[in-house]
Ligand code: ADP
């Protein structure tokens with residue numbers, strides 16, 4: 001079999017073959033160089049899929065099928081019914097910098113197509129076992145070209161319908177250094193699935209089908225509109241909750257020609273991660289800080305801090321206003337005028353959300369969530385009243401899961417903390433049956449013997465909803481109810497999950513199971529962490545493809561919040577990827593649980609406050625909430641004396 005070095009360009013190879021001038025050994029460094037360059041564009045399987053799908057879209061395909069095995073490492077295939085290539089074009093397409101899409105550097109300013117570097121096919125072909133089959137319109141047969149590691153193996157005619165199929169096997173087999181950097185099959189699969197979904201949502205009118213190891217991950221026929229496509233892929237419940245946005249501002253000369261459209265979350269409809277905050281520029285899914293900030297900015301006041309709205313936002317602008325050539329994989333874009341774009345997007349979303357609020361005021365004079373409503377609705381109702389106190393908004397109990405990992409807040413050093421090693425007085429604790437006795441918590445950080453007992457504490461009163469004033473042996477203590485509850489819940493959940501087996505006392509069975517529809521990736525996450533969730537109180541059973549039933553929930557949890565907590569947990573666990581070990585997974589769950597446990601809590605009476613205090617003082621880390629914010633502040637007797645008494649004689653009697 002003749003072996004051509006495709007990576008050097010066909011023309012050069014032919015001359016070499018004829019004149020036989022070049023010593024064979026010169027080819028190697030070149031090829032190595034090519035493989036390295038290829039590695040930069042094609043860093044992992046998903047990059048191959050992306051390039052191939054973009055080629056199919058550029059070719060005007062109406063049906064695209066993507067298949068992969070073993071996270072794409074073993075095999076990938078992208079098949080389309082686009083314009084196809086005639087035999088010469090097919091061969092030419094495998095030459096480096098051969099592209100039909102631009103002719104000069106100036107064309108980069110007017111790019112409308114997805115591809116433009118003319119590098120993808122040769123790059124992929126140089127690091128895999130590669131087969132291209134293509135038939136152009138007007139041709140009776142197609143061409144098949146087989147390449148292995150950049151060497152042309154075979155080119156022959158083949159029977160096939162109009163369109164193109166590219167198969168890529170054994171990616172990076174000849175480049176062990178690259179292969180080493182690939183993640184687990186599950187992680188690589190997750191990337192491919194996510195990307196394909198983005199491509200599908202960017203082009204609702206194109207039918208998509210995605211297969212993983214022969215199993216259909218999703219398939220969607222050509223859709224009439226975006227909402228239908230989102231419903232097909234993300235599920236109807238999300239799709240139906242989104243509100244449409246359509247914005248242009250031709251009055252403003254800066255913004256002329258820009259358009260923002262798509263679907264966005266309604267007020268209060270937030271997620272724990274930014275994964276579903278999807279932005280596209282000229283139909284290209286992109287990550288853009290500018291757009292991300294603009295969205296969060298616009299949702300300020302409509303969502304608690306740290307929650308992320310699902311959005312499917314399409315920005316259309318002049319190609320000259322955006323630089324798509326800043327990222328090797330074209331994932332990021334840079335705008336020529338970031339400020340204008342940002343203002344445009346903020347205005348558009350703000351207008352959309354306030355109109356939505358207005359329309360609801362008219363149609364629903366008393367927006368009040370029924371108890372049976374989903375958490376989202378409850379959140380929406382909450383958000384209907386503007387946030388009066390920004391400081392409270394900040395420490396919203398539903399706050400972020402994404403941020404909870406930060407234990408940054410140092411404790412204020414000026415105010416000494418109460419000695420927290422109080423003995424738990426059984427008379428006062430009387431723990432409600434729904435939580436494990438605090439005494440079962442292991443104490444590791446205690447160095448001193450407890451100095452005070454709970455009997456030394458006295459309830460004084462409450463102020464500003466969630467602050468409790470207490471007198472302790474050391475002075476006046478201000479206790480933050482929300483933070484204290486979160487700490488107690490966090491440790492009790494970690495303890496509960498850490499047990500060998502699920503404890504039925506930790507769960508409440510639901511008379512009416514809650515049905516749950518999950519996107520494929522979350523199904524996988526759920527399966528992975530099923531046992532852990534069960535120990536945390538969630539019993540979830542499969543109920544058809546992508547459907548589950550929540551049969552039991554943690555005993556302490558308000559059933560109305562069950563689905564949200566489970567979803568947020570799954571999203572967090574998915575975000576952590578396959579690498580999340582049991583302990584970290586348990587902590588993520590517990591942090592979310594902590595946040596959720598303060599949502600439905602009613603105002604406690606003094607006895608309940610004392611029970612909470614007992615539980616708190618029995619915690620391993622009683623001084624902070626799981627996010628590191630203080631649970632209490634102490635004004636010592638000495639401090640009180642310093643402030644009020646001028647002489648020793650004057651001091652307050654103890
Ligand atoms: P680029 O997309 O940057 O032009 P590629 O290496 O991805 O570079 O593709 C090279 C050329 O091969 C394209 O410009 C196009 O003409 C042709 N081509 C690639 N894939 C397809 C396809 N699926 N259908 C039709 N033509 C294709």
Ligand code: MG
Pocket residue numbers: 051054055114115116118120121
């Ligand atoms: Mg391309």
